[in-house]
Amino acid sequence: MRLLPQAAGLRQHFTSSSAPLRAGRARRIIAATAAIVMMTSVGACGAAARSSSSRLMKTTFMLSWAPDTNHIGVYVAKHNGYFKRAGLDVDIVAVAQAGAEQSVNNGVADFALSNLTNVSNYSLKGATLKQVLQVQRKPSxxxxxxxxxxxxxxxxxxxxxxxxxxxxxxxxxxxxxxxxxxxxxxxxxxxxxxxxxxxxxxxxxxxxxxxxxxxxxxxxxxxxxxxxxxxxxxxGVPGNADSIGIITNDKTIKNNPKLVKAFTQATQKGYEYAYAHPDQAAQILVDEAPEANLKPAFVKRSMHTIVDGKYWGDPKAIASGDVTFGTNDTVATQQYFDFLARAGAYTDASGKVVRTAPKAKDLSTDRFLSK
The missing domain is CATH 3.40.190.10 (Periplasmic binding protein-like II)
Structure with a gap:
């Protein structure tokens, strides 16, 4: 599995009470196992439903680790009212012990942050996940x-x-x-x-x-x-290993495409805002995720590193409308998948090496994006 940013509870150095050494690359995503095939029940907080007290549809987004700048578009979408205007009441929840991907696959959460590399690994173990918005365009x-x-x-x-x-x-x-x-x-x-x-x-x-x-x-x-x-x-490592983005499961896409479209487009708008206004977005993340106790100067530097490095794409091309933010780059991702298959890094639910790479185009869709 691709190691993703920030496991929960390991953020000391980025807080206002930072220690000399922060818990480092704790970007652990729980390893996929055969249990993912067996765990098919829907959790109580997952399936989206109409709130009895409002006309908004309640839905759940699960963090894949502690809040950081990879999640920032979701926090911006909530803070700026993009979700509410799309008819959604979004609950941002901490990652479950089973991991975000497995939780989305089992219906415990409707959406989560992951990447196509992890989705490809889980697909070989029986999961039916899809990435509906790709945030990151190059490896970090x-x-x-x-x-x-x-x-x-x-x-x-x-x-x-x-x-x-x-x-x-x-x-x-x-x-x-x-x-x-x-x-x-x-x-x-x-x-x-x-x-x-x-x-x-x-x-x-x-x-x-x-x-x-x-x-x-x-x-x-x-x-x-x-x-x-x-x-x-x-x-010598080809393609994009860090195709970070928003995932859901095939069942949600089939049963509630309006929800998927509303969440995807509001989140897309949140990331676009963050890319165009990094300082303001950084402050929103600090304010909206107080439990993370993030240092504003650090978060702003992280966002400027993302913008200056064009990790989410060419900002000018996105601003001009020449490029649609959030489209899935299945070419670069497939190059990386093929590399992993040649290296024998893929295994199925029983631990057997799989030499045929999953197809990125089958694990992602752009149909819900605002063009």
Whole structure:
């Protein structure tokens, strides 16, 4: 599974009471298992329904980790009244123990933030999920050593070193490819991260690990520790691994397409606003997610990193209407899927390696976007 941003409860360094070392790349999404095939009952908070006290349709959006700038469009849509004007009463809920993808697949939540890489993994285990809006257009993952570790100056130097991992076949495949592209053998040891990749590296238990340029990369620049990082596209990993976006399940699409359209278009508008007004959107996230105790300066820097790096697409092309924000890029995503299949990183519900990549075009749809 692609490791996604911010597991809940691991945000110390980004809060107003920040500690010297924040719990690092805790972007763990619960591993898909055969249980996803068996768990088919609909949870109490999931299926959208008309509120008895209003004319708004109640629906649930589940966080995939603690609130951060990847979720920001949903918070903006709620704060700016886009959901209400679309006839929706949206409840933003914390991620369940089973994970956001499994919760959406089982109907416990109607929508969640995920990415097409995770959707592809879950599809091989029996899930029927679809991404209805893609936010991120290019990879933001960075693979780093502490800058103080002078033995690592390029990916080739990862050879023979220890990787701080959450146990993902996908991450192993990416690291091997990067090392080999840089002229190495692709051989490394591994240690499982407990709570923080930053802490694991600082303790000397590992030499390198994975972070995200738009979140931990910002932390390292603002607060330390300084990192020496390398990106996937520069070292032979094709396509877009971080196709972050909004997911729902096929049953919701079939039974309530009006709900899916209303939520998708209001959320689309929220992300468009955030991309065009990063400072204002950052403050909205801080205000709307007080439980996260986010530092405004940090969130604003994260949003400017996203905008300046064009992670969500070309801002000028979006503003001019030449590009529709939220469309699913199935070409770049499929390139990454094919890479994972060749690397043997896909497995089915029984753990058997799957050599045929899922089709990105079958796992996403643009039909609900506002054109």
């Amino acid at each position: 993952a960075i693979w780093c050593a502490l800058a103080s570790n002078t033995s690592i100056t390029r990916p080739k130097d990862f050879d023979g070193k220890t990787f701080a991992t959450f146990g993902s076949n996908e991450s192993d495949a990416v690291i091997k490819q990067m090392i080999k592209t840089d002229g190495g053998k692709g051989q490394f040891d591994k240690v499982t991260v407990g709570t923080s990749t930053f802490q694991t590296l600082s303790s000397g238990k590992a030499d390198f690990g994975g972070f995200y340029a738009t979140w931990e990369g910002v932390q390292a620049d603002m607060y330390g520790p300084k990192l020496n990082c390398f990106t996937e596209p520069d070292y």
